[in-house]
Amino acid sequence: MIPKKYISITLFVIVLLCEIYLPSYKVNFALQFLLLSGLLLTSNITISKRIINNLFPLILIFGIGFLGFFNSKHNLGFIIKDITYFLKPINAIFLSYLLFKNIKDVSLFLRVILFIGCLTAFIHLFGIFILGDFANDSINNIRGDFGLDNFIEVFAFYFLLFSKKYFGKSLVENKILQILVLGVLLISIYLYFSRTMLVILFLIGFSMLGYAKITKRTLVFIGFSVAFILLLYVYLFSVKLDRNSKGVEAFLYKIKIAPEEIFKTKIDRENHKELWDHWRGYEANRAFELMKENPSSYIIGTGYGSLVNLKFKAPLGNEDMKYISRLHNGYVFVFYKTGIFGLILILIFLIRLYLKIYRFNTNNLNQLFVNRLISSIGLFYLFTTLIISGIYIPRDAIIFILGGLLSFDTYRKSTDKIIEQ
Known part of the structure; x- marks a missing residue:
């Protein structure tokens, strides 16, 4: 009999690859919604208060969206589309949270993301250099034919880069292979020619090194x-x-x-x-x-x-x-659909993610790594919400990484201390 954890991992990989490569937003949303419904109906799963607390601002925003349209008559099709936009991040976080809730192995989760990142990087580079005409194509053509961005590759790069520091051994133990994988990921990231990806590459590295936590060292680094x-x-x-x-x-x-x-x-x-x-x-x-x-x-x-x-x-x-229906500026999008209360709530949600960097156990490097990753994703969305709708963009794979990481968030106020790293 196949162990349950491998079934969960397989489902997770399928969902993420569909999110990256399947162009239909409707099909992806339906797949994810049905899978979450199936898990809730067929599995004996308890949902912790912590995940509800983490998602509560998004749940409130989702509810507020129903208030505004009572004042006007809107097209049913666009109403349903907006409902799915605001439900999608809640659904995605719950789904990935439940898939990894009982696995209890952070390094396995990171290996899964690294596998997906490497796979997509190889596909991207194969498309550019083998299927395309890299020497003569314009940047617009390259991006149009082979992808505008893929943030999973950025996170996979840092998962591999920092895994030895926090877990005692690298996700790829062979040194030569490790350097090769890092190189492939970095080249692929650059060849998306995405301003947003380059900013995120810097921002996540900045966070993972501990500079996202406000200290004198951080302020000097920010100044430079x-x-x-x-x-x-x-x-x-x-x-x-x-x-x-x-x-x-x-x-x-x-x-x-x-x-x-x-x-x-x-x-x-x-x-x-x-x-x-x-x-x-x-x-x-x-x-x-x-x-x-x-x-x-x-x-x-x-x-x-x-x-x-x-x-x-x-x-x-x-x-x-x-x-x-949807705007590139996610803050304006949320404000337009749900007013000032929705805007405040989305900021609360993202800032609370960022503040995870201030919470970690001095004796648990694994938890430190998880909290820095969650904090990094908070910074990621604080930035991307400004330019590509953030968590409300129709195709977003990082929200699934967030859900998985929240399943490993075992923060306890009584045992945590604030330390300098």
Whole structure:
């Protein structure tokens, strides 16, 4: 008879690979929802108060979303779509939590993520160098054909890099193979040409080294980092970069416009160059303008099914859309749908994840590692919520890592101490 833990691991791997490679959001959500329902109905599983407490802000946000649409008549299809958006992270965390709850082996969980990260990295590089034309393709074509990002590879990289420090032995014990795997992951991460992935690569490393905890050492490190970023932008604004160029110059142009892409809201809609370079800001501004028309939306949001009127048909995805349901800026998205209470709750959820770095047992390096990982994911979502919807993006594999890690979160206030690492 197959041990239950291998069944759980197999299901987990299938769910994550589907999340990464299966393009249908509806199919993925249905698969995950049915699997969670099956686990709850067929298994003798107890759900701890700790996981309910961790998820409580998300559960409240989900409930608030039902308030706003009572004030307006929204399309049923868009109501259902929004409900699934806000239910998906709760469902995903519960699912991965339950799959690993009874395994009690953190290193096994990390090996599973490392396996998935290595597999996707090899597939990515095979596509670029064997199936594609890397020497002649533009960055946009490479990203369009072989993937915009894959954050699991970033986490897999750090799982392998830090495993010996926290577990006494590496997830890959052969030194040469370990270096090879780290190299493959790092090359694959870079060749996504994703600004977000590069920021996350730095941010997770920053956190895993202990710098996310505010100390004098951290402040000095942050100071040097800010100085480096300022010098980088001084350089970027001192040279002329063509937005239509190929290769590294195109990537540097995207880095150059990144800050104003998010925050600039006064945009000439007729100037297509300016519009697409600042699309996130334009979306957010349109949401704020619509909320002004209904002041109660600032409190309880516009509710499930509400749409943002772009005032023109924009070529988004495979079709032209004048009305959109989800925004790139996740904070604005939550605020638009659930009001100020929803915005406060999502911040509470993410900050509580980050604060895990302040809680660990001095005698338990495994728990220290788990807490730093959870804290790193909190930082990950604090950043990605600003630009790619965070936990509410339709395709997100990291939320499953979070659920698995929460099953190993054995924090006890009475036994934990604050120490410097």
